[in-house]
Amino acid sequence: MTMQKIYLAIPLLPMFAAIIVGLFGKQLPRATAHVVTILGVGSSFVLSAIVLNDAMTAPAYNATVYTWLKSGTLTFEVGFLVDRLSAMMMVVVTFVSLMVHIYTIGYMHEDKGYARFFSYISLFTFAMLMLVMSNNFMQLFFGWEAVGLVSYLLIGFWYTRPTAIYANLKAFLVNRVGDLGLLLGIAMVLYYFGSLDYATVFKLAPDFAAHTVYIFPHVPWSLMTVTCILLFIGAMGKSAQVPLHVWLPDSMEGPTPISALIHAATMVTAGIFMVARMSPLFELSNTALSFVMIIGSITALFMGFLGIIQNDIKRVVAYSTLSQLGYMTVALGASAYSVAIFHLMTHAFFKALLFLGAGSVIMGMHHDQDIRNMGNLKKYMPVTWITSLIGSLALIGTPFFAGFYSKDSIIEAAAASNITGSSFAYFAVLVGVFVTAFYSFRLYFLVFHGKEKWREAKGDSHHHESHKVDTHDENNHSSTDAERAHDSHDTSHEDSSHEEHHGLSPNDDPHEPGWVVKLPLILLAIPSVLIGYLAIKPMLFGDFFKDIIFVNHEAHPAIEDLTHHFNTVLHTPAGMALHGFMTLPFVLAASGVLVAWFFYMKRPDIPAAIQHRFSLINKVLENKYGFDSFNEKVFARGALFIGNKLWQIGDVQLIDGAFVNGTARLIGKLSGVIRKLQSGLIYHYAFAMIIGVFLFLTFFMKT
Amino acid sequence: MIFTDFVFYILASILLFAGMRVITSRNPVHSALNLVLAFFTAAGIWVLLQAEFLAIALLVVYVGAVMVLFLFVVMMLDINLDKLREGFWDYLPVAGFIGVLMAGEMVLILGSNHFAIITAVEKSAGYSNTAELGHVMYTQYLLPFELASVVLLVAIIAAIALTLRDRKETKSINPSQQVKVKRADRIRIVKVKSETEVAEVIEPAPTDKPRGIK
Amino acid sequence: MDNIQYDMITALPEIIVLSMAMFILILDLFLTDKTRFFIYVLAQFTLFAAAYFTLTTHTPSVGYSFSDMFVDDALSDVLKLMMYLSTSLILVYTRNYIKLRGMFRGEFYALVLFALLGMMIMASGQSMLTIYMGLELLSLCVYSLVAFDRDNVKATEAAMKYFVLGALASGLLLYGMSMIYGATGTLNISQIAAALIDPTLIQSTGSHPVLILGVVFIVSGLAFKLGAVPFQMWVPDVYEGSPTAITLFIGSVTKLSAFAMVIRLLAQGLQPLALDWQGMLLIMAVCSMVIGNITAIAQTNLKRMLAYSTISHIGFLLFGLMSASLNGYASAMFYIASYVIMSLASFGIVLLLSRKDFEADKLDDLKGLNQRNPWIAFLMLIVMFSMAGVPPTLGFYAKFTVLQAAVQAGFIWFVVFAVLMAAIGAFYYLRVVKLMYFDEPVDHTPIQPSADMKIVLSINALALLALGLMPQSLMTLCAYAITHSLQYPK
Numbered sequence A: 001m002t003m004q005k006i007y008l009a010i011p012l013l014p015m016f017a018a019i020i021v022g023l024f025g026k027q028l029p030r031a032t033a034h035v036v037t038i039l040g041v042g043s044s045f046v047l048s049a050i051v052l053n054d055a056m057t058a059p060a061y062n063a064t065v066y067t068w069l070k071s072g073t074l075t076f077e078v079g080f081l082v083d084r085l086s087a088m089m090m091v092v093v094t095f096v097s098l099m100v101h102i103y104t105i106g107y108m109h110e111d112k113g114y115a116r117f118f119s120y121i122s123l124f125t126f127a128m129l130m131l132v133m134s135n136n137f138m139q140l141f142f143g144w145e146a147v148g149l150v151s152y153l154l155i156g157f158w159y160t161r162p163t164a165i166y167a168n169l170k171a172f173l174v175n176r177v178g179d180l181g182l183l184l185g186i187a188m189v190l191y192y193f194g195s196l197d198y199a200t201v202f203k204l205a206p207d208f209a210a211h212t213v214y215i216f217p218h219v220p221w222s223l224m225t226v227t228c229i230l231l232f233i234g235a236m237g238k239s240a241q242v243p244l245h246v247w248l249p250d251s252m253e254g255p256t257p258i259s260a261l262i263h264a265a266t267m268v269t270a271g272i273f274m275v276a277r278m279s280p281l282f283e284l285s286n287t288a289l290s291f292v293m294i295i296g297s298i299t300a301l302f303m304g305f306l307g308i309i310q311n312d313i314k315r316v317v318a319y320s321t322l323s324q325l326g327y328m329t330v331a332l333g334a335s336a337y338s339v340a341i342f343h344l345m346t347h348a349f350f351k352a353l354l355f356l357g358a359g360s361v362i363m364g365m366h367h368d369q370d371i372r373n374m375g376n377l378k379k380y381m382p383v384t385w386i387t388s389l390i391g392s393l394a395l396i397g398t399p400f401f402a403g404f405y406s407k408d409s410i411i412e413a414a415a416a417s418n419i420t421g422s423s424f425a426y427f428a429v430l431v432g433v434f435v436t437a438f439y440s441f442r443l444y445f446l447v448f449h450g451k452e453k454w455r456e457a458k459g460d461s462h463h464h465e466s467h468k469v470d471t472h473d474e475n476n477h478s479s480t481d482a483e484r485a486h487d488s489h490d491t492s493h494e495d496s497s498h499e500e501h502h503g504l505s506p507n508d509d510p511h512e513p514g515w516v517v518k519l520p521l522i523l524l525a526i527p528s529v530l531i532g533y534l535a536i537k538p539m540l541f542g543d544f545f546k547d548i549i550f551v552n553h554e555a556h557p558a559i560e561d562l563t564h565h566f567n568t569v570l571h572t573p574a575g576m577a578l579h580g581f582m583t584l585p586f587v588l589a590a591s592g593v594l595v596a597w598f599f600y601m602k603r604p605d606i607p608a609a610i611q612h613r614f615s616l617i618n619k620v621l622e623n624k625y626g627f628d629s630f631n632e633k634v635f636a637r638g639a640l641f642i643g644n645k646l647w648q649i650g651d652v653q654l655i656d657g658a659f660v661n662g663t664a665r666l667i668g669k670l671s672g673v674i675r676k677l678q679s680g681l682i683y684h685y686a687f688a689m690i691i692g693v694f695l696f697l698t699f700f701m702k703t
Numbered sequence B: 001m002i003f004t005d006f007v008f009y010i011l012a013s014i015l016l017f018a019g020m021r022v023i024t025s026r027n028p029v030h031s032a033l034n035l036v037l038a039f040f041t042a043a044g045i046w047v048l049l050q051a052e053f054l055a056i057a058l059l060v061v062y063v064g065a066v067m068v069l070f071l072f073v074v075m076m077l078d079i080n081l082d083k084l085r086e087g088f089w090d091y092l093p094v095a096g097f098i099g100v101l102m103a104g105e106m107v108l109i110l111g112s113n114h115f116a117i118i119t120a121v122e123k124s125a126g127y128s129n130t131a132e133l134g135h136v137m138y139t140q141y142l143l144p145f146e147l148a149s150v151v152l153l154v155a156i157i158a159a160i161a162l163t164l165r166d167r168k169e170t171k172s173i174n175p176s177q178q179v180k181v182k183r184a185d186r187i188r189i190v191k192v193k194s195e196t197e198v199a200e201v202i203e204p205a206p207t208d209k210p211r212g213i214k
Numbered sequence C: 001m002d003n004i005q006y007d008m009i010t011a012l013p014e015i016i017v018l019s020m021a022m023f024i025l026i027l028d029l030f031l032t033d034k035t036r037f038f039i040y041v042l043a044q045f046t047l048f049a050a051a052y053f054t055l056t057t058h059t060p061s062v063g064y065s066f067s068d069m070f071v072d073d074a075l076s077d078v079l080k081l082m083m084y085l086s087t088s089l090i091l092v093y094t095r096n097y098i099k100l101r102g103m104f105r106g107e108f109y110a111l112v113l114f115a116l117l118g119m120m121i122m123a124s125g126q127s128m129l130t131i132y133m134g135l136e137l138l139s140l141c142v143y144s145l146v147a148f149d150r151d152n153v154k155a156t157e158a159a160m161k162y163f164v165l166g167a168l169a170s171g172l173l174l175y176g177m178s179m180i181y182g183a184t185g186t187l188n189i190s191q192i193a194a195a196l197i198d199p200t201l202i203q204s205t206g207s208h209p210v211l212i213l214g215v216v217f218i219v220s221g222l223a224f225k226l227g228a229v230p231f232q233m234w235v236p237d238v239y240e241g242s243p244t245a246i247t248l249f250i251g252s253v254t255k256l257s258a259f260a261m262v263i264r265l266l267a268q269g270l271q272p273l274a275l276d277w278q279g280m281l282l283i284m285a286v287c288s289m290v291i292g293n294i295t296a297i298a299q300t301n302l303k304r305m306l307a308y309s310t311i312s313h314i315g316f317l318l319f320g321l322m323s324a325s326l327n328g329y330a331s332a333m334f335y336i337a338s339y340v341i342m343s344l345a346s347f348g349i350v351l352l353l354s355r356k357d358f359e360a361d362k363l364d365d366l367k368g369l370n371q372r373n374p375w376i377a378f379l380m381l382i383v384m385f386s387m388a389g390v391p392p393t394l395g396f397y398a399k400f401t402v403l404q405a406a407v408q409a410g411f412i413w414f415v416v417f418a419v420l421m422a423a424i425g426a427f428y429y430l431r432v433v434k435l436m437y438f439d440e441p442v443d444h445t446p447i448q449p450s451a452d453m454k455i456v457l458s459i460n461a462l463a464l465l466a467l468g469l470m471p472q473s474l475m476t477l478c479a480y481a482i483t484h485s486l487q488y489p490k
Helices: A003-024 A030-055 A084-107 A114-133 A137-155 A162-193 A198-208 A223-238 A247-253 A256-265 A267-277 A286-309 A313-333 A337-364 A382-396 A402-416 A422-448 A465-478 A482-486 A488-498 A515-541 A558-570 A573-580 A584-602 A605-613 A615-622 A624-659 A663-669 A674-700 B002-024 B028-048 B052-076 B088-111 B129-138 B142-163 B175-180 C008-030 C037-056 C074-100 C106-124 C128-146 C153-184 C189-196 C199-205 C208-226 C234-241 C244-251 C253-269 C271-297 C302-322 C326-353 C374-388 C394-408 C412-438 C451-469 C471-485
Strands: A061-071 A074-082 A212-216 A219-222 C063-065 C070-072
Touching: A003 A030, A003 A061, A003 A074, A003 A084, A003 A114, A030 A084, A030 A114, A061 C471, A074 A084, A074 A114, A074 A137, A084 A114, A084 A256, A084 A267, A084 A337, A084 A515, A114 A137, A114 A256, A114 A267, A137 A162, A137 A223, A137 A247, A137 A256, A137 A267, A162 A198, A162 A223, A162 A247, A162 C412, A198 A223, A212 A223, A219 A223, A223 A267, A223 A286, A247 A256, A247 A313, A256 A267, A256 A313, A256 A337, A267 A313, A267 A337, A286 A313, A286 A422, A286 A615, A313 A337, A313 A402, A313 A422, A337 A382, A337 A402, A337 A515, A337 A558, A382 A402, A382 A422, A382 A515, A382 A584, A402 A422, A402 A515, A402 A558, A402 A573, A402 A584, A422 A584, A515 A558, A515 A573, A558 A573, A584 A605, A605 A615, A674 B088, A674 C153, A674 C208, A674 C271, B002 B028, B028 B052, B052 B129, B088 C208, B129 B142, B142 C008, B142 C106, B142 C128, C008 C037, C008 C063, C008 C070, C008 C106, C037 C074, C037 C106, C070 C074, C070 C106, C074 C106, C074 C244, C074 C253, C074 C326, C074 C451, C074 C471, C106 C128, C106 C253, C128 C153, C128 C244, C128 C253, C153 C189, C153 C208, C153 C234, C189 C253, C189 C271, C208 C253, C208 C271, C208 C302, C234 C244, C234 C302, C244 C253, C244 C302, C244 C326, C253 C271, C253 C302, C253 C326, C271 C302, C271 C412, C302 C326, C302 C394, C302 C412, C326 C374, C326 C394, C326 C451, C326 C471, C374 C394, C374 C412, C374 C451, C394 C412, C394 C451, C394 C471, C451 C471
Parallel strands: none
Antiparallel strands: A061 A074, A212 A219, C063 C070
């Protein structure tokens, strides 16, 4: 089998599996669904591993597979660019996807839509692979839309829940904004470079570095800045950067395996991948890089804060994902693309692990997601406990764990960067370390340690002592603000009243699910510990991304500085870890863990007191800085308002009201008298036509 | 050519006046009659242009057939024109304003001589406009002519399809069934004994016996 | 004058359609309700025969006939083939519907064939007179078809509106034509084009203002037929009021003839005045997109929503036309062909969901369609995605190609605007998807389409996907038709 056939087989195997299961899933026995898809994704993973191994030595493969259409000088084609960057992404995507497939057997085994679910996740794998393997913008956009579509389908998977429908609509609308940016960016590329092929565009890019465009008359804008910012707006939508992040927390309405696969490990990192792929373009614009960095640091810091006050186990992890995506974006802004990709990879493993761990807890708790009802689960779910601890340690950047290497490098890169906004970014990522440690271990302690709170009477959660204030606030809001409908409390409340899963009754013990759940946890825990140690040297400081990622070392010295520091001071990954114990980030992380322990294990009255004392801050956080209500009030209602108004003004008032006084009233009155209605309307229609002719005559006559 | 000019202006002003009256008249019959007047004057103008066939056709077809039919319909249907014209005076200011503006623009354009038409050539006395029309109609303009016939056919089909209908409440009869009816289906002859005179005795008539044709 | 060529072979398809329409009309008298199915078969056969002869007599060269009033070129042949195909689909989709409503009569099929004849004449018209006659033939048939269900008060009202406004639009068109005739002295399309580039004409008579006057009126008349703002007022009312079978007809195949008319009059005859009519098309395109897309959001009636969607699609079509280049015309033709396929499928589904005494024309009637019949919901999903322009459906490529043509013509800002409008438009198409997949059905009546309808409709909707993946074939066809028919340097 030649390499090209392997490349072709990698995305197509999951696709065929998806089609078979999707079309015939209902007719075939239930087990076929997972057997077929796991076979497809499994072989994809094996082949991806072969490809990665091959790509370590072989030169990049860049060729067209299928020409979709030719239109003038423009060609749309499907092609593969397989180099070490895409090979690595392929391995990550197929590995996490495989784990999620296995895990799903356990998680969804009661669900009606079993086959449908497997079909969707295999389809997603296909789309994601097409995205990362693409060698042109066109296919990138196709993959981009396809992953969005599957994500949309999966968020609304439980379509009988109104909250799921709402979340899914929101994800769709917000992503449209991002996609519009991406599309315009691609249009700029096409318009100025005349090609959609990566290689061609990258080769031409330096010639356009000083090129300016006039969007408004007499105001020159740098072409590269405009293009890169537009492309990045696309990334902001998909990778949930402020202010387009609002859909990600709500996407937790989907089943947990999806949250792990799509909304943590793969799809949301597509934006990061895209920017790294476009490094030759982004390197040409400092303005765009600053923009990227500032957006990233805002996301990293402020989304972390929100994680602190969430009570839904999945939402805590979701906000942590947002914050980590912000970290990656900061790395991109600092021109440390390799660091961003490195963090993307380690994050994929440990965040998938955390989500699947959360899913295991949810199963153990019989689909109760409120962490205030949990506690001391370590006694009942040892595997979940250990693996979640590993995931949390990796997340907060404990030395020797995978997250440490990538996160520490990002902080160093932010420090070394010298573009506008880098000092704020450095501050943000540093504070972020503390915040991350705090909310991660708040979650960890509340879930796995402490009292077994579900044994208290059911329905008490709303009157739990430490959250009295917060509950009170919510009740006040829920009547006015539609957003609240799917906030954590209400969700759990709704679930317990409408669904068959009632949470755990006081006398039950939670049970750890079977091997299909535990195996992926263990298999994901291994790279969460080791991958950073193994990969940092080749990926960041070696030749792994040579000729793939371009950095202008003179203008953006961050990665150069990092390499220099590593080679002169640290020498080995182990040295880096040992040095890590003495740095500021470690101190911050450790204090975050300690504070979390003190607040939630030792003195649970303190958080309540803080909440009470600083109710304004709490309210701001509760409202998620008001993004949701702003969007809802301004954009959603605005569009509806304009639509209604135009209909009223255009159809009813302008024609009927303005020209013919009171006809609108007449129409209402005479709806029964059809003859009158007819003549009345025809008069107006005919009159509108005459006006049209008159205006044309007036505008276009040049006598 | 002073005289023909004079006649033209007379006819044209009558035509315009009649046209105005068609839409302003309160009585629908007056409107229809004004339309007839308009056709007449238009025919007159055609005669001036020596297009006698068109003039005759206009009179025969429009005045003779179409308008008479139209008058019948207007008189038979009791159309309350006042109701139809409700709001006419409300519309008039706006519509009139736009109309005047548009007319002004068109006068500006058409007033100057922009047309590429060559001046008409006087034909010899024996020239037959009718024959010439017939000639081009069946040669050069054959296709539009045939199409016009199809349009008329469609109009007939549409008119029949939309109006010919079997309503349940109509009492129309089916001629073929009517013709097929036999005597035996409709009448039954019952023999009744002729009354014999019974002198001086009056009996009550039998009530249960049918009498005559049922 | 007497040596005029009557090349009947060039008009063979028209002759077949005309004769068969009349034959059907007579045959209908001798059929009973039980044997009337034969009429349907005969109508389909007519379409097939016309298609067969259109194909076999096709040559890439241009043939004139009937004293140059009729042309047989690649454009007319391709458009006619599209018309046969769409009419054939319409007959399949409507058969059951009209049967349930007492419209299954010989006149229905005769009128449809006469309307088709009118459209074929419009596609082949080479003189303003023939084009106008074709248009009148089509319009008359359509007016009566709208009113065909005589006990339907709404339909009668719609027919009345359509008739009066259509007559006004015809008047505008005719007036414009007379102005052009007055300025150039000819009715023939190619002679008009030749006269317009003849510098002596313009200089000697200074006839430019008259020409513009003519163009304004012609464009207005065309805009009415297309349904572009501000001549769109009839579209929602007529779409909603007509029986869905007729809405299908008006909403799909007649747009092909309107396109043919635009190409013949503007691109072929008035091309030298492109600079003048480009601006008008631009204004109409922008207004149509705004009014169409935004008003559609507020609709609750599916047919009305599709009507506003048509208006916005026409906006996109005008974008292709206003580029006034061969490339632009080809892309516009591609757009209109795609639109017709989408429109057939969407109204086809509405017809399929309708039952006796029940029109599935409310958006609410689509609620929970996925639970009632997943396959039909899936087909509708494809159609809606295609209308919204989601890749890789045909609708995406259609939008892309007209916008590309507009970019080449230098209308970059308007293209950005159009993309924005398409994004807004996606909202109401996707709302339909949401209703089908995520809402609970209100109506639980089982859907039992006839087998042929289900198969044809599936092919129709899946074609949107297939052609979206391989748009090159359709694009080549459109480019072939345009480049072989319009003979002026690019």
